[in-house]
Amino acid sequence: MNHRIDEMLEPGSKIGILGGGQLGRMLAVAATRLGFKSHIFEPAKNSPASQVSFQVSTASYEDEKALIEFAKDVDVITYEFENIPTSALDILEKIVPIRPGRDALRISQDRIIEKDFLSDLGLKTAPYQLVEDLSSLQTASKNIGLPAILKTTRLGYDGKGQVRLSENSNLEEEYRKLENHSLVYEGFVDFEFEVSVIAARNLSGQVACYDPGQNIHVNGILHTTTVPSQLNSKQTIDAVLIASKILESLNYIGVLGVELFHTKAGLIVNEIAPRVHNSGHWTQNGCSIDQFEQHIRAITGWPLGDGKRHTNVVMENLIGDEIKRAATLALDGNISLHLYGKNDIKPGRKMGHFNLVREK
Amino acid sequence: MNHRIDEMLEPGSKIGILGGGQLGRMLAVAATRLGFKSHIFEPAKNSPASQVSFQVSTASYEDEKALIEFAKDVDVITYEFENIPTSALDILEKIVPIRPGRDALRISQDRIIEKDFLSDLGLKTAPYQLVEDLSSLQTASKNIGLPAILKTTRLGYDGKGQVRLSENSNLEEEYRKLENHSLVYEGFVDFEFEVSVIAARNLSGQVACYDPGQNIHVNGILHTTTVPSQLNSKQTIDAVLIASKILESLNYIGVLGVELFHTKAGLIVNEIAPRVHNSGHWTQNGCSIDQFEQHIRAITGWPLGDGKRHTNVVMENLIGDEIKRAATLALDGNISLHLYGKNDIKPGRKMGHFNLVREK
Numbered sequence: 001m002n003h004r005i006d007e008m009l010e011p012g013s014k015i016g017i018l019g020g021g022q023l024g025r026m027l028a029v030a031a032t033r034l035g036f037k038s039h040i041f042e043p044a045k046n047s048p049a050s051q052v053s054f055q056v057s058t059a060s061y062e063d064e065k066a067l068i069e070f071a072k073d074v075d076v077i078t079y080e081f082e083n084i085p086t087s088a089l090d091i092l093e094k095i096v097p098i099r100p101g102r103d104a105l106r107i108s109q110d111r112i113i114e115k116d117f118l119s120d121l122g123l124k125t126a127p128y129q130l131v132e133d134l135s136s137l138q139t140a141s142k143n144i145g146l147p148a149i150l151k152t153t154r155l156g157y158d159g160k161g162q163v164r165l166s167e168n169s170n171l172e173e174e175y176r177k178l179e180n181h182s183l184v185y186e187g188f189v190d191f192e193f194e195v196s197v198i199a200a201r202n203l204s205g206q207v208a209c210y211d212p213g214q215n216i217h218v219n220g221i222l223h224t225t226t227v228p229s230q231l232n233s234k235q236t237i238d239a240v241l242i243a244s245k246i247l248e249s250l251n252y253i254g255v256l257g258v259e260l261f262h263t264k265a266g267l268i269v270n271e272i273a274p275r276v277h278n279s280g281h282w283t284q285n286g287c288s289i290d291q292f293e294q295h296i297r298a299i300t301g302w303p304l305g306d307g308k309r310h311t312n313v314v315m316e317n318l319i320g321d322e323i324k325r326a327a328t329l330a331l332d333g334n335i336s337l338h339l340y341g342k343n344d345i346k347p348g349r350k351m352g353h354f355n356l357v358r359e360k
Numbered sequence: 361m362n363h364r365i366d367e368m369l370e371p372g373s374k375i376g377i378l379g380g381g382q383l384g385r386m387l388a389v390a391a392t393r394l395g396f397k398s399h400i401f402e403p404a405k406n407s408p409a410s411q412v413s414f415q416v417s418t419a420s421y422e423d424e425k426a427l428i429e430f431a432k433d434v435d436v437i438t439y440e441f442e443n444i445p446t447s448a449l450d451i452l453e454k455i456v457p458i459r460p461g462r463d464a465l466r467i468s469q470d471r472i473i474e475k476d477f478l479s480d481l482g483l484k485t486a487p488y489q490l491v492e493d494l495s496s497l498q499t500a501s502k503n504i505g506l507p508a509i510l511k512t513t514r515l516g517y518d519g520k521g522q523v524r525l526s527e528n529s530n531l532e533e534e535y536r537k538l539e540n541h542s543l544v545y546e547g548f549v550d551f552e553f554e555v556s557v558i559a560a561r562n563l564s565g566q567v568a569c570y571d572p573g574q575n576i577h578v579n580g581i582l583h584t585t586t587v588p589s590q591l592n593s594k595q596t597i598d599a600v601l602i603a604s605k606i607l608e609s610l611n612y613i614g615v616l617g618v619e620l621f622h623t624k625a626g627l628i629v630n631e632i633a634p635r636v637h638n639s640g641h642w643t644q645n646g647c648s649i650d651q652f653e654q655h656i657r658a659i660t661g662w663p664l665g666d667g668k669r670h671t672n673v674v675m676e677n678l679i680g681d682e683i684k685r686a687a688t689l690a691l692d693g694n695i696s697l698h699l700y701g702k703n704d705i706k707p708g709r710k711m712g713h714f715n716l717v718r719e720k
Binding site: 008011012025028029032033034035036037051052053054285288289297302303305306307308310311323326327330331333334335336337338339340341343352355357359360 | 368371372385388389392393394395396397411412413414645648657662663665666667668670671683686690691693694695696697698699700701703712715717719720
């Protein structure tokens, strides 16, 4: 192996996946469907992805030897999460292509860089300002106003690493909860609902988007995604064009998730994720080619699916104890279950999801 | 583990699968989707199923120790092919349930026993007669007439182990091709087309059937399955009732494939297969719950999917060199590819299939 690929990878080639969670698991299954083999790199033992992969490297991202062996074994590397240590990427990239590329990772690893990037593209974001100390928090609060959200610029997800600020908040107290991190102050966006666009671009520059899905979050974690969304056809096109602009500007290869707020003033980009996305799980039961296969196709130089949706779908996450609903949900013939094979139930932990399918 | 199950198996339980081919592979993926782990028992190395399974035992069906270890490790055993040596089944069954049960295997392993069983149920089959020597072949030919097919009673599949007989055939010459096997003489059935019903029955006796698919064979190997079939609604119900009668009479647990000839005189049973079936692959893209998940649900005591079909589908097999069409087929957004990860292309070898999806 160990060669740069510029063309379509043949079935039988090996896809390296950084991260062994549920996204890695579903990527591994999709790779298999196209006749590829999967090799998971993941520090934890018995990860969800390891249960369905051809091969597993159980090692830390600091383990240079393991990283080199992994990279030499595979034909292309992708990932299921954006917070991969830069040092690991530096090692891997010398041996085999990483897709999506480093630019997308650099941008999405830091909320400030991401928002600067989006603004430079002429896309709307929430008003934001870097917070380096208590005094700059107070300035931001004056400039942008309250309510607002204070977030770590790096490593936050599923509502972690952020506090909400209102007129009644004690700014100093809230600041203490997150100090020692680089922070961003984000102004409140009065949005009517949130949608996300799952878009893809492949090695030849072909772009395809799925229908925007409408998201509902509970306690900062995605609860449901519904297709079709409430966007009208003009707004749907706007959403797709935003995603496409981001893909093109990055020469992006792979699936990208773009979260958008629908406001009275138009669409505002909330955040982007350079990977398959929880809000795209509905494609497993709504499309001939789902987001996982779409991602594998994109990074292996295969043609993309056209993203056409053949059914209406509501995707719902099963968080923590909700996994216990599985047996009851299985009674409904319109429900397709996807459980992640996680051993321990923990509050807030994504244990599975299901797609409720309705004919269009 | 190592206990008899009479109730729903919990996610995290382990499914033992005898056989590591493409059917085992797709069963393993389906098991994973419900949070189960898979353990494949297969003599050959690097089998299609081993690439996506939690665990693999690479051992012969004569290896008693390996069989016992396998059985002790899993919560239930199923299989992807019906010709499992009886001695292996005897060992396994003492430790853990095998589903579908021994009756279904005994019947489907022998064409004469199968036809006797079907006739006893009052179902129509082709006229048939046991052939033990050249003289009984000549008698059968006189009784039943020509054209006809002479088949081995055991181990035939995909057109192997059979010869066609016509008025011009030299019976003795044809007989020599198959002698040393137990044989059955099957009269020619003047059918208009063939359909198959993929039916399932679970531990609580719940039965569900998918829409009959219409099959076209080329060189004795399934080429395409199309849903909906040309059966009218009365005939569709007849087909489903036939499958249901077989399930009930065997107290069957799992998915069963029933091949039927549609003739002017009604439906005639061609053969049954106590497993997921090539002609049921269309369910992967036509139904919320496909035949593989349906089988896993049935054998683990889960509720069955209702078999409802949400799209029209044409499934087409990729045999031998046809796998090279994959890249071109991938250009069509209505096509969902399923490749089996087999290393070597051989003539007549099933390398993959695809589902062409059309809105209803």
